[in-house]
Amino acid sequence: MSKNVIWAVEGSIKEGQRAALNTVMHDMIEVTSKEVGSLNYEWTLAEDGSTIHIYERYADEAAAKAHLTTWGKNAARFIAAVDISRVVIYSSVSEELKASFAGAVMMTPIGGFAK
Template identity: 30%
Template sequence: MKYLQLIGATFLFAGSALADGHSADDVHWHITMTVNSGKADAVKPLLDRMVSATQANEPGALTYDYMGEGDQVHIYERYADNAAAMTHMGNFGANFAEEFLGTFTITSVVVYGPAGDDLKEGLAPFSPTYFPQISGFSR
């Protein structure tokens, strides 16, 4: 009986996620960081290149937003699934990681949704906090 309840709950949660335009596999994260001393002029050109590359080469990147004020920058990223997030991680590592980490100091990473083991391993150096979805909807 518990097995049937688990299957029913799985379909219920997955069905509500799919109905509102989100997949049950969506992975999101929010990163906060500070601009390193002397790097303020490098921020916008770097982020513009990163946004352009992500938009052009990563169809599984659903949201890729940077917001900031002064030396504080926040990132909100949303991926269709773990595979799309890992594609981004690979592209970031190959093309931008060194410059990015020289420009910013990451102060926190919070990951939402069903992060897979490979994603957790890739994000481990930043000591993220993980929050799987327990309820909600999007419009």
């Protein structure tokens, strides 16, 4: 199975915070696109105009951990604009990485492939 580390973040944009979200999203996409091992970083918006999902895939756990440094630099701005409702991790990860995601839903891969 893939050694990729994959997670998704789900949340709702806070009232009056769409412009702030757009700013932090732009900044985070720009810096994440330059990270070694960052494979996917896709932000999507539901038809309701307030529900967002962010799909993230990293080459391995080292790349995922490196991204958490970027997250740490932007977390306060993101959390000021979004109420995070759920984080789902779709990979087997170390206890150290799990600890970075308190309350996340942990999914264990049981089959499939990545190309």
